[in-house]
Each structure stands twice: as structure tokens, then as C-alpha cells.
Amino acid sequence: MVTQIELQNCLEWAQNNGAFIDSKVSFKITQEAGVTAFVNENFSPKPDQALIRVPESLLVTSQQALLEFSQADNRKRILNSVTQLYLSKLKFGSDNVHLKSFYQPYLDVLPLRLPQPYFWSTDEVMNLHGTDVYLTMRNTLNELLKEWKELFQVLSIEHTAQDMQFLSQFHDGGDSAVISLEQFSEYINACELEALEWNSFVGYLWSYCIFNSRAFPRVVLNKADTDSSNLNEGFLFPIVDLLNHKNDVPVKWEMNENNELCFMSHSPVFNAQEELFNNYGNISNEKCLLNYGFWDSSNKYDFSRLTLKLPSTLPNSSPIDFNKSGNFISDDGDTTILQFNLRPLEMVPPTLIALFAHLSKLKSEETPTVRSVLEGIDQLTSVVSQRLLFFKNFKARTSSSQKLRPHVIKLIKMYYQDNKKILNSTVEKLSVLQKKIFNANKEFSLSFKTIFKNDKIFANSLLLIFGAINYEDLITKDCLNDALLLWIVKTINDKNIKQDSFIVQAFKEVSGSIVIEKQDVMEYLPFYKKYFPNLSERIPEIYNVGDWGIRQFIVADTVIDRLVWIRKSNKEPIFLMKKVHDIQI
Ligand SMILES: C[S@@+](CC[C@H](N)C(=O)[O-])C[C@H]1O[C@@H](n2cnc3c(N)ncnc32)[C@H](O)[C@@H]1O
Numbered sequence: 001m002v003t004q005i006e007l008q009n010c011l012e013w014a015q016n017n018g019a020f021i022d023s024k025v026s027f028k029i030t031q032e033a034g035v036t037a038f039v040n041e042n043f044s045p046k047p048d049q050a051l052i053r054v055p056e057s058l059l060v061t062s063q064q065a066l067l068e069f070s071q072a073d074n075r076k077r078i079l080n081s082v083t084q085l086y087l088s089k090l091k092f093g094s095d096n097v098h099l100k101s102f103y104q105p106y107l108d109v110l111p112l113r114l115p116q117p118y119f120w121s122t123d124e125v126m127n128l129h130g131t132d133v134y135l136t137m138r139n140t141l142n143e144l145l146k147e148w149k150e151l152f153q154v155l156s157i158e159h160t161a162q163d164m165q166f167l168s169q170f171h172d173g174g175d176s177a178v179i180s181l182e183q184f185s186e187y188i189n190a191c192e193l194e195a196l197e198w199n200s201f202v203g204y205l206w207s208y209c210i211f212n213s214r215a216f217p218r219v220v221l222n223k224a225d226t227d228s229s230n231l232n233e234g235f236l237f238p239i240v241d242l243l244n245h246k247n248d249v250p251v252k253w254e255m256n257e258n259n260e261l262c263f264m265s266h267s268p269v270f271n272a273q274e275e276l277f278n279n280y281g282n283i284s285n286e287k288c289l290l291n292y293g294f295w296d297s298s299n300k301y302d303f304s305r306l307t308l309k310l311p312s313t314l315p316n317s318s319p320i321d322f323n324k325s326g327n328f329i330s331d332d333g334d335t336t337i338l339q340f341n342l343r344p345l346e347m348v349p350p351t352l353i354a355l356f357a358h359l360s361k362l363k364s365e366e367t368p369t370v371r372s373v374l375e376g377i378d379q380l381t382s383v384v385s386q387r388l389l390f391f392k393n394f395k396a397r398t399s400s401s402q403k404l405r406p407h408v409i410k411l412i413k414m415y416y417q418d419n420k421k422i423l424n425s426t427v428e429k430l431s432v433l434q435k436k437i438f439n440a441n442k443e444f445s446l447s448f449k450t451i452f453k454n455d456k457i458f459a460n461s462l463l464l465i466f467g468a469i470n471y472e473d474l475i476t477k478d479c480l481n482d483a484l485l486l487w488i489v490k491t492i493n494d495k496n497i498k499q500d501s502f503i504v505q506a507f508k509e510v511s512g513s514i515v516i517e518k519q520d521v522m523e524y525l526p527f528y529k530k531y532f533p534n535l536s537e538r539i540p541e542i543y544n545v546g547d548w549g550i551r552q553f554i555v556a557d558t559v560i561d562r563l564v565w566i567r568k569s570n571k572e573p574i575f576l577m578k579k580v581h582d583i584q585i
Contacts, residue, residue, distance in 0.1 A: 249277045304341075
């Protein structure tokens with residue numbers, strides 16, 4: 001941890017070199033967040049009152065980096081990488097690095113041991129296995145390794161012996177292999193931070209993490225050369241980078257006419273001893289963890305990610321443009337990966353509902369229908385519930401040799417708990433949405449439970465056939481589908497039933513278009529023989545009125561496919577009129 005003396009030296013260095021720090025602001029070192037800024041007295045900042053001003057000459061930018069690595073030749077694409085390498089050289093290199101002695105007091109307050117999970121022990125990292133954070137870390141490290149190798153090639157820098165040995169484990173030196181997070185983690189942990197060489201991969205990773213957690217975007221410097229290609233270019237802003245983060249805190253960073261970069265807080269009032277925060281952007285906890293190594297359980301910008309791997313044909317056939325909606329991640333020709341953010345304070349993303357309604361569509365449905373949407377919500381609920389189970393079943397694990405550090409276990413537990421909370425609330429939201437859609441379409445529905453209650457003669461016949469005393473018995477005796485088939489054919493044969501009933505209409509439609517092959521008949525024969533001619537003889541007042549031929553049952557089964565939605569929560573079959581349901585995306 002940074003010491004009080006190092007912090008003091010850095011503040012003095014900045015002030016001796018023209019920085020202004022308002023006397024109402026002081027810095028302390030805390031157990032929870034390292035260096036932390038506080039206000040000393042109650043006050044209300046005036047609009048545009050700079051609490052901190054730092055001359056441009058104190059910033060660490062790509063300009064200084066290019067003086068050290070002139071071979072990089074101002075290539076915009078790699079400017080951040082060059083600055084990161086420069087930072088590694090400043091921190092871990094010898095004294096003759098450009099401006100090293102000047103920046104030394106600042107370099108001393110950049111913590112060597114970082115809280116980001118890239119620097120956790122292998123056992124700690126393995127507790128994230130199966131999460132999105134785990135995948136992101138693996139991908140980031142693989143990308144970073146490639147970026148670092150390319151940079152070294154451009155700058156003709158040699159790798160350290162330790163890095164060479166690490167890379168030699170992989171065929172073609174890790175160029176095309178995907179290195180596992182476990183392998184990376186073991187390697188990172190094997191490197192001693194105090195003895196890092198500036199050109200080591202772990203040195204570059206340290207620098208990347210410092211940059212990721214402390215850099216500011218170049219656009220705030222108001223430089224005329226700012227164009228779209230260097231919007232991502234960053235620089236280090238000593239002193240202001242000692243402020244911790246809080247979402248929604250109103251702050252401003254601005255260059256003044258004296259070429260000083262200013263930090264303004266637009267909070268209306270401060271109380272003495274209150275923390276003075278910066279705002280790194282309203283960020284989710286996943287980003288807080290990966291980029292900064294902390295977690296805030298009250299973060300309203302938090303979300304849980306739902307990653308779906310689908311055969312490419314499925315999303316491709318849907319009318320939704322997932323690229324435009326921002327859900328598209330990748331497609332290798334066979335599999336498409338889509339990602340959806342589930343946010344506690346927002347509704348379930350309509351594109352996600354629309355996708356599942358599309359996946360639940362029948363061939364006979366050209367557009368999403370009430371049935372396909374309700375069915376889609378059921379399917380989506382299953383997927384979310386499965387993910388929920390993963391987060392619920394988490395137990396911190398460790399190999400016998402390594403101890404998990406308590407503050408890391410706390411972070412990991414918060415990660416699992418908060419994801420669990422979001423997924424739980426998503427399941428609830430889906431249930432509420434499903435009820436809302438169902439209730440809005442109630443007049444176009446008919447539940448089999450109601451049919452059973454109202455059609456006494458039919459219900460009595462089921463007592464004789466299945467021994468079902470009540471509706472629930474049909475479920476326990478597993479004869480609900482047979483009962484449905486019998487009821488549909490009975491309804492069609494009933495002269496008193498309105499011919500415009502949607503069930504009769506659907507039956508007629510199917511009956512008029514269906515082509516029945518011999519093998520269909522063979523398939524239905526066991527079912528048919530189970531009941532006929534027996535039923536026509538035992539209960540002729542129902543089962544000997546009209547047409548009870550096998551064809552009727554084949555048609556009735558297709559009618560069930562098209563109209564019946566089986567509510568997942570209680571397995572209740574409900575007839576739904578075929579009706580378009582628009583989802584506003
Ligand atoms: C830009 S630095 C801020 C100065 C930092 N406290 C230090 O000791 O150097 C960002 C780092 O500060 C810590 N940090 C920032 N905001 C925090 C917060 N709200 N809670 C806990 N730690 C925080 C994290 O370690 C993060 O990586």
C-alpha cells in the first residue's frame with residue numbers, strides 16, 4: 001500500500017510544479033479504497049469553481065511516450081499501447097527513462113499491488129469460473145498479449161527470458177492459441193511484482209490496469225487534432241486520479257485558458273469530512289470489478305448479462321436487427337452469440353422477449369401471436385432460472401494450499417448475490433408481464449379447467465374413463481392430453497356449439513388443409529384403440545354422436561399444437577385464439 005509520506009511527496013511535487021489544490025480538500029489513505037479525498041469543512045462550490053487545477057506539463061500523455069519510443073511514429077491505433085508501455089518503463093525501468101525522475105513522486109503513489117481480478121490468486125480467480133467476468137478476463141488477457149507482442153515487434157523490443165519461457169509452452173508462441181485464464185493467472189502470480197522488468201508482459205498488464213482505472217479521455221484536452229480515430233486515447237491526470245468514484249456525482253473536467261486541467265464538482269453542498277468523489281462514468285458493477293477492483297451493491301447502473309448461443313439460422317430468420325439493438329456479439333457461421341443486459345430498475349429488454357416469441361413461433365404463425373409470446377416468456381423464464389441456479393449454487397472453493405483473501409471472498413460473494421437478485425427480479429418481471437398479456441387477451445382464451453368445471457356431462461365421462469374425480473386428477477394421472485383430444489372432437493360433433501367459435505374455426509381450417517399419411521394413422525392407432533369402440537358403447541350419449549373416426553383426432557392434435565398454450569406454472573392448458581401480438585422494440 002502507498003504510504004502517507006509517498007502521498008505527501010506527490011501532493012507537494014504537484015503543487016511545487018504549479019498545481020492548485022483547494023485548501024478545503026485533503027487526502028488520506030483508507031483501508032477500503034486506498035488514497036481518498038475528503039472536504040475539510042461545510043461548503044457549497046460555486047459554479048465552475050475549480051477544486052483542483054493541474055498544469056498540462058504534469059499530465060502523462062502519448063507525446064511523452066513518443067519521445068521515449070520514437071519508432072512508434074505517432075501511429076494513432078497504437079498510441080494507448082505506447083503510453084502504457086511508457087508507463088511500465090517509467091515505473092519499472094532504469095533512471096534514464098525520459099522524465100522518470102520528474103514523475104517519480106507520482107509513480108510512487110501508483111499502487112504496485114492492484115485490486116483488479118487480473119492480479120488475484122489462481123484460486124480466487126477460479127471462483128469466477130462460469131461467469132461473464134471470467135470470460136471477459138480470459139479474452140482481455142489474450143487480446144492484451146497479442147497487442148503487447150505486436151507493439152514489441154513494431155518497436156523492436158526483446159521479450160524477457162521469463163516471458164519467452166511462458167510463451168514457449170504454446171504452439172506458435174501463443175499467436176493463435178487461446179490461453180486459459182488459469183494458465184495466465186498462474187503465470188501472473190509466479191512473477192514477483194517488486195522485481196518486474198519494464199518490458200515484461202506482467203509489467204504491461206500492470207500498466208494496462210493503471211491506465212484502465214486512472215486514464216482520462218484526450219478529448220477533454222480540447223486539442224485541435226482530436227478526431228474520431230483517437231477518441232479512445234487516454235492520458236494520466238495526476239492528483240485528480242486520486243479521487244475515488246461514485247455514480248451520478250456531477251463533476252466537470254475542463255482545460256482553462258492557462259493550460260491547466262481543472263476538476264470541478266457540481267454537488268450543491270459538502271459537509272465537513274464528506275468524501276470528494278470523481279465520476280468515472282455511470283458504470284455497472286461488472287465494470288467496477290474488472291476495471292477498478294471494487295463492487296457497490298447499491299449501484300443502480302448494475303446489470304446481469306444473459307449470453308445466448310444460438311444456431312445462426314434462428315436469429316437470422318428473425319425480423320429483429322440485433323446489430324442495431326446492440327445485442328449482437330459474434331457469428332462464426334454456425335453459432336450466433338447474443339448478449340442482453342438485465343437491469344434491476346428497467347423492464348426485461350423487449351428485443352429479448354421478441355427473440356423468444358420468434359423462437360416459439362409455429363410454422364402456422366407468420367408473426368408473433370399471443371400464444372407464441374406467452375410460450376416465449378415461459379422459455380425465457382426457464383433460461384433465466386437456469387442461470388439463476390448457477391448463481392444460487394455458488395460456494396467459495398479453494399485448493400488446500402491457497403487461502404482466499406477475505407476482501408476478495410467478499411467481492412466474489414457480492415458478485416454472485418447481486419447477480420442472483422437481478423435474475424430473481426427478472427423471473428418476477430417475466431411472470432408479471434405474462435399475466436398482463438394473458439389478462440389483456442382473456443376474452444380470446446378458454447381454459448381447460450373452466451371447460452372441465454362447466455361441462456358436467458363431459459367431466460363425468462372422464463370419471464368413468466380415467467377415474468378422474470377432479471381436474472387435478474387429470475394431471476396426476478397424466479391423461480390431460482387425451483382428455484383435451486376427446487373434448488375437441490366432442491365439441492366439433494356438438495350441433496349446439498357456435499360454428500364461429502375459434503376452436504371450431506381452427507378445426508375446420510386444419511381439417512381442410514391437412515394431408516394425412518398412412519404412417520400418421522399408424523402413429524395414432526394405439527391411442528385410438530385404447531378408447532374406441534369401447535367409449536362409443538359405454539357412453540354413447542357423447543362418444544357415439546357424430547364423427548369419432550381416427551382422422552378427427554389427428555386433426556384435433558394439430559389444433560392443440562396451434563391453439564393451446566400450457567401455462568408452465570400450473571401445467572394448465574389454455575386455448576388461445578390466433579391473434580397477432582406486437583412487441584414494441
Ligand atoms: C483512480 S484510482 C483512485 C485512487 C485510489 N484510491 C488510489 O489509492 O490510488 C481508482 C482506484 O481507486 C479505488 N476506488 C475508486 N472508487 C472506489 C470506490 N467507490 N470504492 C472502492 N474503491 C474505489 C479502486 O481501487 C480503483 O481501482
